[in-house]
Amino acid sequence: xxxxxxxxxxxxxxxxxxxxxxxxxxxxxxxxxxxxxxxxxxxxxxxxxxxxxxxxxxxxxxxxxxxxxxxxxxxxxxxxxxxxxxxxxxxxxxxxxxxxxxxxxxxxxxxxxxxxxxxxxxxxxxxxxxxxxxxxxxxxxxxxxxxxxxxxxxxxxxxxxxxxxxxxxxxxxxxxxxxxxxxxxxxxxxxxxxxxxxxxxxxxxxxxxxxxxxxxxxxxxxxxxxxxxxxxxxxxxxxxxxxxxxxxxxxxxxxxxxxxxxxxxxxxxxxxxxxxxxxxxxxxxxxxxxxxxxxxxxxxxxxxxxxxxxxxxxxxxxxxxxxxxxxxxxxxxxxxxxxxxxxxxxxxxxxxxxxxxxxxxxxxxxxxxxxxxxxxxxxxxxxxxxxxxxxxxxxxxxxxxxxxxxxxxxxxxxxxxxxxxxxxxxxxxxxxxxxxxxxxxxxxxxxxxxxxxxxxxxxxxxxxxxxxxxxxxxxxxxxxx
Amino acid sequence: xxxxxxxxxxxxxxxxxxxxxxxxxxxxxxxxxxxxxxxxxxxxxxxxxxxxxxxxxxxxxxxxxxxxxxxxxxxxxxxx
Numbered sequence: 313x314x315x316x317x318x319x320x321x322x323x324x325x326x327x328x329x330x331x332x333x334x335x336x337x338x339x340x341x342x343x344x345x346x347x348x349x350x351x352x353x354x355x356x357x358x359x360x361x362x363x364x365x366x367x368x369x370x371x372x373x374x375x376x377x378x379x380x381x382x383x384x385x386x387x388x389x390x391x392x393x394x395x396x397x398x399x400x401x402x403x404x405x406x407x408x409x410x411x412x413x414x415x416x417x418x419x420x421x422x423x424x425x426x427x428x429x430x431x432x433x434x435x436x437x438x439x440x441x442x443x444x445x446x447x448x449x450x451x452x453x454x455x456x457x458x459x460x461x462x463x464x465x466x467x468x469x470x471x472x473x474x475x476x477x478x479x480x481x482x483x484x485x486x487x488x489x490x491x492x493x494x495x496x497x498x499x500x501x502x503x504x505x506x507x508x509x510x511x512x513x514x515x516x517x518x519x520x521x522x523x524x525x526x527x528x529x530x531x532x533x534x535x536x537x538x539x540x541x542x543x544x545x546x547x548x549x550x551x552x553x554x555x556x557x558x559x560x561x562x563x564x565x566x567x568x569x570x571x572x573x574x575x576x577x578x579x580x581x582x583x584x585x586x587x588x589x590x591x592x593x594x595x596x597x598x599x600x601x602x603x604x605x606x607x608x609x610x611x612x613x614x615x616x617x618x619x620x621x622x623x624x625x626x627x628x629x630x631x632x633x634x635x636x637x638x639x640x641x642x643x644x645x646x647x648x649x650x651x652x653x654x655x656x657x658x659x660x661x662x663x664x665x666x667x668x669x670x671x672x673x674x675x676x677x678x679x680x681x682x683x684x685x686x687x688x689x690x691x692x693x694x695x696x697x698x699x700x701x702x703x704x705x706x707x708x709x710x711x712x713x714x715x716x717x718x719x720x721x722x723x724x725x726x727x728x729x730x731x732x733x734x735x736x737x738x739x740x741x742x743x744x745x746x747x748x749x750x751x752x753x754x755x756x757x758x759x760x761x762x763x764x765x766x767x768x769x770x771x772x773x774x775x776x777x778x779x780x781x782x783x784x785x786x787x788x789x790x791x792x793x
Numbered sequence: 794x795x796x797x798x799x800x801x802x803x804x805x806x807x808x809x810x811x812x813x814x815x816x817x818x819x820x821x822x823x824x825x826x827x828x829x830x831x832x833x834x835x836x837x838x839x840x841x842x843x844x845x846x847x848x849x850x851x852x853x854x855x856x857x858x859x860x861x862x863x864x865x866x867x868x869x870x871x872x873x
């Protein structure tokens with residue numbers, strides 16, 4: 313097949329029908345010893361979404377030995393999250409992705425349910441350290457590493473946002489796509505960005521009463537949505553039709569600025585906003601569920617720890633800097649998809665393919681490079697159309713939690729700033745936001761904004777909670793020549 | 794085939810492949826722990842393993858993320 317062929321891999325009937333490569337199927341080329349949990353390969357890929365699967369398959373089809381590792385129970389990442397078995401959500405492109413996943417299962421080692429907690433370097437070799445849910449340590453030695461770790465929701469704090477029933481938009485989507493669970497009965501969708509539309513139409517289509525989509529930006533309305541302007545008329549029209557069919561109101565320049573309830577969500581305060589998101593007027597809306605999201609946080613910590621240079625994307629988020637071949641500035645380290653800038657699943661898959669070709673030492677066809685540039689420009693246009701405006705800080709009260717893990721209220725963050733903290737790091741040291749279980753993934757953006765700076769690249773030497781035993785095991789190996 | 798898990802002895806139905814968190818949420822159980830300082834109720838928030846709000850005790854093991862942990866028949870969730 314030619315590199316410009318739209319298919320990354322061909323369908324194959326030797327793998328289970330749900331597209332999940334059997335975890336027990338081992339490729340003897342890459343496993344060091346049948347009894348051990350150590351692998352050696354040309355390319356290790358972290359992340360089993362569209363970027364990781366395309367990159368792994370492209371490289372495997374060119375003869376490289378490949379190990380792909382993902383924390384989920386099935387391949388797909390966030391976009392192609394799907395339940396087991398034949399039942400399919402109506403995610404566009406899922407069938408094609410599952411064909412790629414099957415093809416990959418034939419040609420590479422796929423390790424599911426593995427959490428990567430660090431990557432170490434030893435000369436020109438890298439070792440990916442993972443942990444299984446039952447605490448087993450797994451190490452993958454490789455020459456090249458592709459970081460395809462995706463992104464997670466970027467929440468903003470507001471009063472009551474930690475009440476049960478308040479979910480991230482991605483969380484509501486994960487419940488529906490991966491579990492077939494409709495997040496609630498009377499649902500409000502709020503935040504900013506085009507992602508709110510599939511979340512709302514998905515919930516409405518599955519039987520929820522969606523009381524409204526409150527888009528804090530906009531003013532153009534759905535008819536002149538940037539997705540339309542970029543020529544994705546079909547996609548935007550599809551959401552528009554679904555919103556109309558289910559009678560879901562789409563309200564621009566409005567936001568949920570507070571959530572209320574005793575032991576769970578009972579109502580929200582919806583506000584009309586000015587262009588900077590200052591509140592003009594408010595009303596109450598009774599609901600049992602809120603799905604809220606203000607863009608995404610690319611997951612880049614593995615690259616940061618390996619010394620990859622970062623750049624600031626148009627939405628203010630630090631992302632890994634890559635060249636036209638998806639190569640980062642760290643030797644042997646490549647990145648594709650959201651970790652190099654949020655741009656959606658088409659771009660993620662394309663970048664995965666480019667990385668796979670480049671790792672295999674093959675030229676990247678001009679048509680792929682041009683398509684990539686076009687999609688990147690579109691992603692940047694969306695960032696500019698859906699920024700986070702500073703008025704959200706006016707929604708906060710003194711007792712509004714900023715850090716959910718350590719239960720740090722706004723007042724303590726402001727006290728730290730008054731004590732002389734001049735950046736997010738010193739706020740963290742004084743007031744503890746970002747020191748809990750999530751390591752600042754949820755509150756990091758908000759704390760940076762409150763400290764008056766752009767979010768910095770996260771430093772998380774240990775990217776996932778691990779047992780002391782696993783850590784001690786690594787120290788032992790590092791110390792032993 | 795649908796199977797069951799329990800939360801503090803109460804039965805909760807599960808579709809195969811569902812996470813513990815999804816099954817509880819679907820059954821109307823939206824909180825299963827309280828925070829250390831404020832005693833605030835917590836359940837699912839990010840839904841994808843990032844926020845750790847949904848930590849849960851299953852079969853007496855150390856806390857795990859309910860949104861990632863696939864339910865198995867007979868799993869026993871305890872909240873106290």
